[in-house]
Amino acid sequence: MKRSIITLLALTGLLAACIGQSENSVAQEEPALMTWGDLTGRTLPTPSSTHSYGDAPAQVVDLWLPEGPGPHPVVLMIHGGCWQKAIADRTLMNYAAADLQQRGIAVWNIEYRGVDEAGGGYPGTFQDVRNATLKLLELGPSLNLNVDQIVAYGHSAGGHLAAWTAVQSRISDGSEIGALPELPIEAVIISGGLADLEASEPVTLETCLANIRTELTGEPTESRPNVYSDTSVSELLPSSAMLISVNGERDRIAPPDLGRALTDKILAAGGSGQFVESPGAGHVELIAPGTPAFETQAELIETYLRR
DSSP states (O other), rough: OOOOHHHHHHHHHHHHHHTHHHHHHTTTTHHHHHHOOHHHHHHHOOOOOEEEEESTTTTEEEEEEOOOSSEEEEEEEOOOSSSOTTTTTTGGHHHHHHHHHHHEOOOEEOOOOOSSSSSSSTTTTHHHHHHHHHHHHHGGGGEEEEEEEEEEEEOOOOHHHHHHHHHHHGGGTSSSSSOOOOOOOEEEEETTTOOOOHHHHHHHHHSSSSSHHHHOOOOOSOOOOOTTTOOOOGSOOSSSSSEEEEETTOSSOOHHHHHHHHHHHHHTOOEEEEEEETTTOOOOGGOTTTTTHHHHHHHHHHHHHHO
């Protein structure tokens, strides 16, 4: 785990804490939210194996393989961190991955090049996520994984990328990313996600401590005047996958209104969507095993994998 994740994400937590001081003075009985240190201070579990899907150091995936004969149901897992490697990498999701592994679910926990890495941003970050998914489909049968019915689970910025993976087949001509046929994703858990890039930009500016929108979406061109047309989930609806936004009631990094509004757009476009608000939860609780917020998502994952 990088030391920077604790420092930079702690700064984000301080911003939220400052905003909430007046609320806490009114409701002293409200329990404290988890901090990043509460999560990363736990013993870090280790994956079963690591696989490459490209030549760059970041183009790797950790496989968490459960015991038993299989073939195992599988979760495509994508970490957040403001799309920046300086803030977080895939090990932030190791705790969630290990919990799902103990439930008999395999996890394909991907790394990708962030906007702060060579080759990352637009279009590389998106292509990495998709290529990592294609590698799952390629290697899955030989690794005793059932890749016919996948659930994607992404947190924060990873929630955006997870949902994007389910809608990328709708990208139009003129995009440097390009479109591939629809991937076999049954459902997406958008956990404290920022899937609607335009709607979430004010929050992103505050919590990511940097304006990374241009690096992530690229500049407009004659063939692609709308930079959100191939990068934002809200512009690529509907999806055949069930898109489930799960937001913590007290999350100020990804407030519930973002998930609620995205779900409204999904339904209005004719897709399948669901909004779940986790009472009393903040941003960290969503990926912290042992919390009610995480348990809710684990149960959703089990439901859609075992239909």
